[in-house]
Amino acid sequence: MSQRVLGFLAKSQHRFISTTANYITTPIFYVNAKPHLGHFYSMTLADVQNRWTKFNDRETFFTTGTDEHGLKVQNAAAKKNIDPKLFCDDLSDKFKDLAKLGNIEYDRFIRTTDPDHLDAVNYFWQLVWDKGYIYKGEHSGWYSISDEAFYPEVDIEEVIDAKTGEKKMVSKETGSEVNFEKEENYFFKLSAFQDQLIEFLEKNPDFIQPTQYYNAVLKELKTNPLSDLSISRPSWRLQWGITVPNDETQKIYVWFDALLNYYTSLGYPNIPPVELTPATHLIGKDIVRFHCIHWPIFLMAAGLPTPKRVVVHGHWLMAGSKMSKSKGNVADPVEIADYYGVDALRLFIMRYSVLDNDCDFSEEKLNNTRTEFIDKFCNLLTRSLSKNFSITRALQRLESNHATELLKFAKDEELAKDLNQLYQRVNSLHAEIDPYVTNLEMHKAIQIIWSVLPQINGLFDKYKPWTLKVKPEDDELQAASKLLRQDLIIFSALDSLRCILILLQSFIPDYSKLLLDRLNVLPKMRTYEHTKISSDLSYGENAVWKKGEKVPLQRLELQEK
CATH class of the missing domain: 1.10.730.10 (Isoleucyl-tRNA Synthetase; Domain 1)
Known part of the structure; x- marks a missing residue:
């Protein structure tokens, strides 16, 4: 074992929660743009469950946060001519503000630029390197700047660009454009764990919920061989990232960095692996592969506990269509909450969202719910x-x-x-x-x-x-x-x-x-x-409705567009 790994183990150990506690996480949100309704949805689902667990006197821990490294952030900061860290500070604060507005009671708001996270990623990389699961090699494949991911040939397709009429290659899963690239990277031996992950999933059918996502992941694993995963990018292309230990020419792939946030929040690596609490990860359907294939395999390689479960939710649409700025159909949770009240939005989301389908947002329906x-x-x-x-x-x-x-x-x-x-x-x-x-x-x-x-x-x-x-x-x-x-x-x-x-x-x-x-x-x-009839008889004193007193909540007209 390397001196760096031994050095981390020598640090004082700290334990946040017991291994039997409810540990719930949202994805950490990427800071290349301001928060939207989908972010508020993830936060609120997790917050309600976390509050409910506390309400029932059960131990719980809830984390959310921001994912701040990678090429998309680097490019977005460059367009504004801002230092990437300052760019991240501003947008991370906007996510914190959204959480505050939404009454989101998290225990840790983690940023991937936090010092303890940088330490955890360096430690984790070195640990997996020492175990022989990382190697250096030449990589060629279809790369998406938007997704910051390489895709195998079977996961891409040719489409016609609606704006230009030109042909382009895109990811089947996300629709993001991909380009064929060739470079020297570090690789993680993902393929070595395919059978182990299949066996794990078959023994734990509730690991991925709802069932449709479990079936899809298991089918993919049984149908297509896993390729080893490129987990670094050359520093000449990606400057805004964590440097690979002992190699200044490479930066760590953003997902290999970001996923570890769930254990950084628990105090990793300064607590023994047996004291790491398995999490319930709440995620959007577009990041299933990273959380249900890559993440458990990373943990298997490192000898760390896998999550308790991964719960997948759909996206919010408007009139059945994906929200986008160009269409002018983006629902801003801050604007909505400012006018209708945050609980109106919380109630609408909780009442009309279902995990196994996309949900449709309507301001009229929200006001009717209120x-x-x-x-x-x-x-x-x-x-x-x-x-x-x-x-x-x-x-x-x-x-x-x-x-x-x-x-x-x-x-x-x-x-x-x-x-x-x-x-x-x-x-x-x-x-x-x-x-x-x-x-x-x-x-x-x-x-x-x-x-x-x-x-x-x-x-x-x-x-x-x-x-x-x-x-x-x-x-x-x-x-x-x-x-x-x-x-x-x-x-x-x-x-x-x-x-x-x-x-x-x-x-x-x-x-x-x-x-x-x-x-x-x-x-x-x-x-x-x-919460039982007659369990409290101490209320009601001087509660008689007074003449002229208004109803506690007043009706609102639909907000003008």
Whole structure:
């Protein structure tokens, strides 16, 4: 083992999280342009899952960040006549600003220009070199500047350029133009691990999700032999990158550098391999090969733990078409959140995104989603806190009697049946949505929660609690029965709403806080233990709706283009 590797091992060791913790990552985003909706999508999916894990008192660690080396960044900085590091600083800050705007609670924002990452990459290269999996040779092939990748002959095709009418060669997977190039590079022995990766995938069918991507990767591995991978570029062409250890003439290939960020964030190489926490990598469908073939093989070669799983999501389209500046159909998450509010965007994305397909963005649909939340949640809150009712009286009843006991006193079998069904439904929500949030199928979790709302609002339509007023001709028993039924309806509606809002904190933290604050629910009572009916009876004091008070959220007109 080299002196450099031994030197790293001699450093003090630090461990961030246990190996059984939930470790979730977004891709690190390439800084050749400002953030777009797809970046916000990845961040938000991971953030909701991370928040949910913390909400359930389970250990979790969440990283996001920026990928800053490579020819695309070098060229973009040169066009603006800016030093590459300053260029990266500016754009990296924009991604941090997007995360801040979006209430993204990451534990580490990693940059591939961070000093500890440079150390980790140098260490990793030397480790794999020492194991004999890197060699120097001449490379020729079809190279894409846009993808910063060489493609084998089987993965390219000839197309006609729509603008010029000329023939050009492109990558089948990404559509990026490729050119045939020949140069001296360092190579990684990818081919040596093909059988091992196939065996690993067959033993771990849940490693790549959704299943369609798992099947595609496994089919490719079984059909086409892997070529050894060029993992460096000549310094005369690529200056903005990490220098290959002991060879100033070569820079490390951007993906060999970037993928290691997931372990840099855990403290690698200054912790033992057995203490590295396997990650859930959330990625876009355009980088499946790098994460599902290259990355696990790199780790196998180094003797490091492979990820727990790779979860793939699609892209956001607009009117069924890919977003692009030239088409003028780019959805800017900053602009959208500034006008509609960040939780409107979070809710829309979580409700209408599915992992195994591309998703379609519509500003009108986003605004309708926001309006629907106002209609279903804010209006339920206001009608339940009407001065015609007394939530304080209802809660005081519950302090000394269980709801099911009070239902017996109400002597209304149909009401008792409806309320008991509602209680069972609300009490099951936490357990029912947990696997969906854990597996990043947020739309299914939202659908389940939304399905309860008609049941809650139906109480008002069916039982009309405002009609349960005590009349002069009512005897004492009749008057008590009316008030008890009214209290039970109002309590059931508001307590169901309270439980749902607590569950929604991971999805829409601002909206949930706004309405829970209006209900005067104490912050310490907003935990998963309080997502059952009657689990908190301390809220509601002075919560009656005041004359002239506005609904917590106001409707908005569609933003002018």
